[in-house]
Amino acid sequence: MKIKSLSLAISSAAILAFSSLLSPAYSAGKDITIVIAEEPDIVDPCEATRSVVGKIVKQNVTETLTEINPADGSVTPRLATSWKQTDNLTWEFNIRKGIKFHDGEDLNAKAVVKSINRALNPKYDCEIRTKFFGNIKLTATATGSHTISIKTETPQPIMPAMMGTMTVVSPNTQEAKGVRDPKGTGPYLFNTWTPGQSVTLKRFDGYWGVKPEVENATYVWRNESAVRAAMVKTGEADIAASIGVQDANDPKMDFSYFNSETSRLRIDMTRAPLNDIRVRKAMNLAIDLDGLTGTIFPEGVVKMTQIVVPSINGHNPTLKPWPYNPAEAKKLVKAAKADGVPVDKEIVLIGRLGIYPNSTEAMEAMHAMLTEVGFNIKIKMMETAGWLNFLSRPYAEDRGPALQQSQHDNNNGDAVFSMFNKYACKGAQSTTCDKQVDAWITEATAAIGDKRRDTWRKAQKKLHEEIIPDVQMFHMVGFSRVNPRIKFTPTISTNSEIQISQVKFN
Amino acid sequence: MRKYLSKRILSSLLAITGLFVMVFFLARLTGDPGHLYLPIDAPVEVRKEFSEKHGFNDPIYIQFGRFLEDLSEGDLGYSLRKERPAIDIVLEAIPVTLSLAAVAMTIALIGAILIGSLAAYKPNGLFDRISRVVSLTAASAPDFWIAITAILIFSVSLGWLPTSGIGGLPYWIMPIGILVIRPLGLLVQVVRGSMITTLSSDFVKTARAKGVKEKKVIFKHALRNGLLPVITVAGDQAAAIANGAVIVETIFGWPGIGKLMIDSIMQRDFAVVQASILVTAIVILSINIIIDITYAILDPRIRHK
Numbered sequence: 001m002k003i004k005s006l007s008l009a010i011s012s013a014a015i016l017a018f019s020s021l022l023s024p025a026y027s028a029g030k031d032i033t034i035v036i037a038e039e040p041d042i043v044d045p046c047e048a049t050r051s052v053v054g055k056i057v058k059q060n061v062t063e064t065l066t067e068i069n070p071a072d073g074s075v076t077p078r079l080a081t082s083w084k085q086t087d088n089l090t091w092e093f094n095i096r097k098g099i100k101f102h103d104g105e106d107l108n109a110k111a112v113v114k115s116i117n118r119a120l121n122p123k124y125d126c127e128i129r130t131k132f133f134g135n136i137k138l139t140a141t142a143t144g145s146h147t148i149s150i151k152t153e154t155p156q157p158i159m160p161a162m163m164g165t166m167t168v169v170s171p172n173t174q175e176a177k178g179v180r181d182p183k184g185t186g187p188y189l190f191n192t193w194t195p196g197q198s199v200t201l202k203r204f205d206g207y208w209g210v211k212p213e214v215e216n217a218t219y220v221w222r223n224e225s226a227v228r229a230a231m232v233k234t235g236e237a238d239i240a241a242s243i244g245v246q247d248a249n250d251p252k253m254d255f256s257y258f259n260s261e262t263s264r265l266r267i268d269m270t271r272a273p274l275n276d277i278r279v280r281k282a283m284n285l286a287i288d289l290d291g292l293t294g295t296i297f298p299e300g301v302v303k304m305t306q307i308v309v310p311s312i313n314g315h316n317p318t319l320k321p322w323p324y325n326p327a328e329a330k331k332l333v334k335a336a337k338a339d340g341v342p343v344d345k346e347i348v349l350i351g352r353l354g355i356y357p358n359s360t361e362a363m364e365a366m367h368a369m370l371t372e373v374g375f376n377i378k379i380k381m382m383e384t385a386g387w388l389n390f391l392s393r394p395y396a397e398d399r400g401p402a403l404q405q406s407q408h409d410n411n412n413g414d415a416v417f418s419m420f421n422k423y424a425c426k427g428a429q430s431t432t433c434d435k436q437v438d439a440w441i442t443e444a445t446a447a448i449g450d451k452r453r454d455t456w457r458k459a460q461k462k463l464h465e466e467i468i469p470d471v472q473m474f475h476m477v478g479f480s481r482v483n484p485r486i487k488f489t490p491t492i493s494t495n496s497e498i499q500i501s502q503v504k505f506n
Numbered sequence: 507m508r509k510y511l512s513k514r515i516l517s518s519l520l521a522i523t524g525l526f527v528m529v530f531f532l533a534r535l536t537g538d539p540g541h542l543y544l545p546i547d548a549p550v551e552v553r554k555e556f557s558e559k560h561g562f563n564d565p566i567y568i569q570f571g572r573f574l575e576d577l578s579e580g581d582l583g584y585s586l587r588k589e590r591p592a593i594d595i596v597l598e599a600i601p602v603t604l605s606l607a608a609v610a611m612t613i614a615l616i617g618a619i620l621i622g623s624l625a626a627y628k629p630n631g632l633f634d635r636i637s638r639v640v641s642l643t644a645a646s647a648p649d650f651w652i653a654i655t656a657i658l659i660f661s662v663s664l665g666w667l668p669t670s671g672i673g674g675l676p677y678w679i680m681p682i683g684i685l686v687i688r689p690l691g692l693l694v695q696v697v698r699g700s701m702i703t704t705l706s707s708d709f710v711k712t713a714r715a716k717g718v719k720e721k722k723v724i725f726k727h728a729l730r731n732g733l734l735p736v737i738t739v740a741g742d743q744a745a746a747i748a749n750g751a752v753i754v755e756t757i758f759g760w761p762g763i764g765k766l767m768i769d770s771i772m773q774r775d776f777a778v779v780q781a782s783i784l785v786t787a788i789v790i791l792s793i794n795i796i797i798d799i800t801y802a803i804l805d806p807r808i809r810h811k
Contacts, residue, residue, distance in 0.1 A: 039761070041587040049545070125556060131545040134552040178589045195598055196761020197672055222670055222759045226654050230662050230669045385774060388541045393550055421547045428550055 030215040032486060032503060035228045035237040039221045043193065044178035045167035046119050046126035051496045055241060056199055056219055058167060058497040061102075062184025065093055065112070065163040070493040073311045073413040075160045079107065079168055079185065083160050085448075086149070091159040095146040099208045101170040102183040102190075109142035115168045116140040116150075123176040132165050132417070157448040161413040187212050187501045201500065212501035229481050238483040241490075241498060244357050245298040248479035256300045257490045259478035260309055260411035263356060265349070265366065265471035266422075268431045271401035276341045278332040280468040283403075284322035285329035286373040287366065287471060296358045296365055301474040306460040307408055307418045309475050311492060314415030314444065314456025319464050322472060329373040337374075349379045351405040352387040356476060363405055366471070377403075392428045403471060411492050415456040416445050423463060432469040437462055514798055518791040522784065529783050530573060530776075531566065538562050539586055539774035560586070582784070583777025587770075592777035595766065596785045602672075603762035604789070606754065607747035609678070610685035615740055617690050619733075622697025623724055626732075629702055637694060644691030649753040653684050657757075670758040681758045685751055689743040696739045697732065704732040734804055741797035745790045 040052045045062035047053040059067070065080035080093040099107035119128045120138060137153040150159060170183035182190050187209060188201035199219040203212060220237070222228050225244035231237035232253060248254040265283075273279045289303050303321035308314060337343045349370075351363040363379050370377045390404055406429075410418045424441050425433035437459050444455035463469060480490040487504040540556040548556075557563040561572065576583060582593045621641070625634040660680065661669040667676050704710060705728050713727050714720075752764035763782055770778035 041585075042589055122555065125543065125559075127545055130548045130552045130556070134549040195595075196602070197759075220671065220759065223756045224654070227657060227670050227757055227759070230657050234661050234665065234669055236669055236671075384772065385536055385542055388546070389537060391546065392541070392553070417547070428547065 030213060030505065031218070032214050032216075032238040032500070033218045033220060033231075033236065034239045034241065034498060034500075035231050036219060036221050036241050037223060037225075037228065039196065040199065042178040043180060043182055043190065043199065044126070045169050045182050045184060046124065046128055047178065048167045049127045049131050049165055049496070054496045055498045056201070057182055057184070057186075057190070059186060059499045060188045060201055060217075060497075060501070061182050061186045061190045062167040062169055063186050064165065064167055065095075066160050068161060068164045068411070068413040068493075070411065070491040071311060073313050075164060075413060078164075079112075080163065083163075085157070085159075088155050089153070090149055090151045091156070092143070092147060092149050093163065095148065096208065097146050099185050100206055101185050102204060102206075103170050103172055105170050105172060107168070107185055109144060109146055109148045111171045112148050112168055113140045113142050114171045115173070116148075116166060118169065118173065118175055119166060121176055124178075128165055128167070132162055132412075155446045157446060157452065158414050158416060165412065188217065191216075210501070212503070213505055214500050214503050217500045232481040232483050235483065238486050239488060239498065239503075240481040241494060243479050243481050245479060246357070248298075248481065250481070252484060253481045255480050255482060255490045256298065256477045257480070257494060258302075258309060258311075258492050259409075259476055259495045260492045261356070261407050261409045261476040261478075261495070262304050262307055262309060263405075263407045263473040263476055264304065264307070265403040265473070266406050266429070266431060267469055267471060268399070268402045268404070269467075269469055270431055271399070273336065273341045273343045273345055274347065274401045274403075276336050277466075277468060278336040279341065279343060280471075282329040282332040282336075282373055283370060283375070283471045284468065285325045285332070286369050286375075287322070287473070288324045288369060289321065289473065290324065292362070292365060293474075296361045297474055298357075298477055298479070300477040304472045304475050305464055307422055307470075308410050308415045308460075309492070312410055312415055312418075313413060313453055314419070314460065316457040316460040316464075318457075319461060326369075326373050333374040343374060344376050345401060346376045346378055348400060348402045349377050349405070350387060350390050350402055351379060351381040353381055353383055355387075355405060355407050359405065395431075407476070409495065411496060414452075415460075419456065419459060420445070423459070423469060430469075432463075432467055434462070434467055437467065510802070511795070511799070514795055518795065522787050522791065525787055526780065526784055529780055530570060533771075533774070533776050533779050534566055534569065536774060539776065542772075542774050543586060582781040585770075585775055585778050587773055587775045588778075592775075592781035593785075595778055596763065596781045599761055599763045599766045599782070600785055600789065602760055603748060603751060603755070603764060606681060606685060606751055606760065606762065607744055610682050610747060610751075611689065611740065611744045613682065614686045614689040614693055614743070615736075617686070618693030618697050618736070619729065622694045622736075623701050623729060623732075625694070625698045626701030626705060627724060634698070637698070641691040641694035641698075644687045645695065647687050647691070649684055649688070650757070652687065653680070653753065653757045656680050656684065672760060677758075681751075681754045681760060684754050685747060689740070689747075692739060692743065693736060696736050700732040700735050701728060704728045707731070730804060734801065737797055737800050737804070741793055745793050748786065748789050748793065 036052065036055055038052050040056060043053055043057055045057050048058040063079050065078060066075050067078045069076055079096055081096050083091060083093045086092050095107065095109055095112055101107060105111060117140060119126050120133055136156065139151045141149050143149045168184065173179055173183065180193060187204055187207040189204045191200040191202040193199045201217045203215045225247050228240035229243045229247035232240045267274050267280055269275055293299065293301055305319035305321050306316060333343050349363055349367055351359060353359060360381055367377050367379050408418060419441050421427045421429050423430050423432055423437055425438050440455050440459040444452050447455055478495060480494060482488050485506055487506055538557055540553055540562060544553055544556055561569060585592050585595055588595055621637050625637040628634060657669050660667040667679055671677055710723060710728050713723050751762060752768055755762040755765040763786055767782045770782065
């Protein structure tokens with residue numbers, strides 16, 4: 001008996017010693033660990049519109065002149081205290097005074113102008129330029145110690161919202177090349193970057209705003225969603241910014257949120273039989289979106305009626321989603337066929353592997369539903385690189401009729417970031433051309449206030465009811481896992497930025 | 507021996523040159539990197555400007571000429587994505603994979619020799635039967651599933667090991683454990699088969715008849731001869747890990763060459779693709795040369811050819 005007890009005691013001690021020896025590092029104190037899905041290849045704030053960079057630097061290390069409120073898309077001050085349009089082509093921004101960059105330089109008009117010019121330098125393929133300012137000729141000038149004027153060749157009525165993408169970096173930042181140790185004015189200093197392993201940020205004691213609670217933040221990356229979720233579960237991490245629906249199985253830790261993405265099948269309207277409106281209507285009537293919700297797509301997705309989510313200026317709330325009515329769809333297909341429309345022609349459904357969770361299964365379901373009402377659909381699932389060859393102009397002249405699985409992200413406050421590219425006659429990814437819609441896009445782009453909003457809404461309505469350039473699917477949701485030791489509520493912005501200053505401890 | 511080695515090295519260099527040229531052209535067949543580098547919504551003009559600036563719209567022979575010119579100066583190119591010399595990125599990743607491969611293969615080889623030899627000592631005995639079932643299962647085990655299951659058991663449920671990441675001993679246990687499973691399973695099978703054949707050879711019977719101790723018969727006389735096929739399979743397995751333990755690197759967050767290669771292929775970061783293939787090819791060909799040398803040491807017939 002004694003020997004048994006002794007063995008038991010020794011075994012228990014050995015197990016305890018083994019466990020303590022092997023115990024992983026847990027987040028503790030006022031430090032947090034954030035696990036993201038991929039490693040940043042660069043951390044230059046000029047690339048902050050890319051989600052992997054934005055989650056680390058945007059509003060943490062570097063700040064923007066303005067900020068877009070994720071709840072309603074309104075524009076609020078950040079480094080700029082106020083702004084006004086002085087004429088049709090010019091905006092004036094007043095810069096907050098008494099702010100210093102992390103390297104001790106003063107934030108003033110000259111520094112902001114230098115930062116804008118750096119971002120827009122064509123010698124540098126900065127994403128802020130290539131994504132938001134590619135077609136805009138812009139001149140920034142310091143008109144006072146803390147006042148700048150921004151002049152454009154064409155009216156840019158949403159310049160304040162656009163300045164919500166423009167991160168401001170120290171004037172000492174090197175030109176025309178990405179940096180690996182960015183210096184901004186944000187609440188956190190960029191501390192270390194160990195390639196392949198982690199990035200750390202450290203609280204900036206000289207920050208102009210409210211002192212954040214978190215002292216140090218470590219970013220690590222794991223490609224696999226199950227691992228990211230497990231890291232928060234075990235306490236190795238505090239926030240897993242994005243996890244798959246299959247791993248969001250703990251209601252105490254997991255949050256779902258609108259992630260500003262909208263999924264659809266783009267219809268190539270230039271090719272028969274897709275150039276017939278009955279065919280496009282039938283395709284929308286054939287899809288059982290309710291059946292897809294909670295099965296292939298997670299609970300919480302919302303049926304789309306237009307390319308932008310409800311918080312974006314220009315969203316038309318009066319539009320109703322397409323009903324599921326396969327009988328009506330079959331009638332439309334039959335009628336089109338009777339009029340000589342080649343509805344039997346093979347239509348390629350170009351899918352992209354991993355564009356969202358269960359993307360292949362989603363395409364298989366769409367294929368089955370479209371086939372059911374009489375279409376001849378062939379699925380072609382592709383990697384991103386191949387899929388992109390079909391997405392943007394110039395399109396191949398000899399292409400056949402195709403539907404393309406797409407997903408669009410706009411959390412930048414206004415429909416302008418979606419409408420031209422997707423639906424204008426010269427839009428990079430547009431396959432439709434309607435003179436009226438084109439005119440409205442041009443008109444809304446130059447308008448402000450109610451006129452702008454209402455013009456977008458008119459365009460959305462016509463697209464939804466009369467043109468039908470998409471098989472409409474869903475406004476999507478994302479999932480995050482948050483350690484209960486902290487308070488952090490993911491929002492529509494979590495896809496593109498994680499403001500550490502908003503994290504509190506329980 | 508020296509002549510034999512010189513021949514092997516020369517043929518390896520030719521193979522690397524051929525591979526390098528092939529990778530250059532095949533990579534460019536996949537399309538313009540600008541499509542992946544630029545945001546989906548980038549205007550057509552910006553796409554054109556990007557391709558022109560980086561020379562991606564030049565005829566491929568001009569791009570190849572430029573590439574050879576850089577190569578002659580020892581420049582393997584600059585990563586479009588990471589804005590760093592490609593070779594620096596590759597040289598950061600390769601030691602990670604090589605350490606994983608070295609530790610995993612050492613454990614697998616030692617384990618396989620012990621288990622395989624013991625199993626071969628009494629074919630169809632209890633130990634042999636158990637080791638056969640276990641090694642066959644291990645050889646066909648899916649890495650991905652085992653890795654995720656191991657994380658759920660040892661990290662989430664028991665809290666013994668970290669889920670992932672790089673660090674001290676605890677961080678090595680699961681990745682190495684996963685990497686060892688398949689080569690160990692395969693090698694146990696090979697060692698067992700080879701040892702059964704060797705143990706029934708005439709020279710082993712002679713040694714036994716002379717009264718040599720059984721331990722010495724197995725581990726000195728038989729094993730040396732039985733190891734020849736094992737070396738070949740172990741070399742293949744080591745090369746496979748060196749070529750990228752992609753699943754382990756991806757799941758456990760180890761920044762090795764396999765993951766780097768996959769990422770750079772997906773992003774059309776040509777310079778990194780080329781540099782990583784070059785370095786990996788050199789590593790694999792080195793492993794092959796080491797195998798040849800080991801063969802020559804173990805088998806005098808090769809040495810004296």
